[in-house]
Ligand SMILES: N=CN[C@@H](CCC(=O)O)C(=O)O
């Protein structure tokens with residue numbers, strides 16, 4: 001806990017996203033940033049104590065100013081710390097040779113079906129010690145932090161056996177304690193069919209349901225239960241069975257849906273009441289409609305489409321049809337080896353037709369809702385966790401206009417300055 005109060009003043013634009021804590025933003029509401037010019041925030045401990053113009057807060061706290069740490073952000077903008085709601089943070093090794101193979105014409109699924117892809121990272125993750133996994137993941141967490149990210153979701157799924165899934169989930173818990181970024185865990189035992197179950201994927205689903213889910217729930221290792229629902233991986237029937245079983249253990253469904261082919265993943269997400277359906281590059285019209293009706297958040301991963309050289313998800317259409325859209329890196333060693341959430345915002349503008357205002361909503365409050373944390377983070381409001389990002393641009397549109405650059409100046413995490421002048425302190 002920080003003893004000294006923090007006063008951040010003179011933000012050219014302070015994007016608060018006020019009033020969005022209870023439900024994610026949809027349609028034109030995704031553009032309502034609730035911005036304050038010459039904005040200021042007062043922080044006590046790990047919480048936001050007051051939000052307003054610099055003049056208002058100077059008047060309110062005039063008797064406390066002398067003891068406070070004052071941060072002047074003149075010429076810069078301030079927004080909530082970014083939230084990344086879909087990552088495969090904890091893994092070992094890298095797969096640059098597969099990138100080279102894809103550049104030479106191989107497809108992502110061909111590589112996976114020949115024992116590479118997720119299987120290659122599974123072998124490396126099984127062989128790595130827990131300490132090694134933590135060491136490699138800490139590097140990625142630092143990179144996220146330097147890009148202004150203050151919360152990440154992290155999936156297991158490179159074990160495909162209990163021993164390794166457990167190792168990944170334990171590592172995620174330790175990383176949450178060791179690093180300033182908050183980590184929210186998802187169990188993804190059904191990320192691929194392991195080699196020894198190739199001929200009997202149903203038996204693998206049963207193994208997860210009977211032996212893994214009870215342990216995940218008993219130890220409180222994850223909030224969410226995810227599956228890769230894709231032709232050649234798990235079917236919609238298998239996905240339904242697993243996600244329904246997870247619900248009986250209190251695990252909220254998430255789903256990797258319609259990434260490579262249309263496979264009714266978006267429809268299934270609506271049916272099982274998933275908090276989010278992710279990827280959605282090939283989601284059907286009906287699937288998008290059903291998601292909007294059921295309030296399933298669409299977590300779009302424009303970096304994955306970019307890196308797989310595939311057509312991006314229809315972000316513009318989803319927003320217009322009432323899906324609450326969030327954005328994420330998908331940080332993983334195969335289809336999206338990046339920790340730059342801001343670059344995802346650039347890509348969403350350029351390849352999905354989303355606007356600079358919408359992509360801010362999609363990486364703050366809607367991303368927070370996609371991990372069930374809308375009441376705690378994702379907007380600058382009194383009582384919320386003091387997770388704040390200061391960017392060295394004079395207005396929020398320049399964040400997208402000067403694309404592919406890291407504009408992070410200062411990051412405050414839970415009331416502590418953790419990045420200053422673009423460097424971790
Ligand atoms: N598509 C499935 N899973 C990951 C990729 C994992 C990997 O290739 O290692 C994704 O979300 O893109």
Ligand SMILES: [Zn+2]
Pocket residue numbers: 086087088256330332
């Ligand atoms: Zn993923």
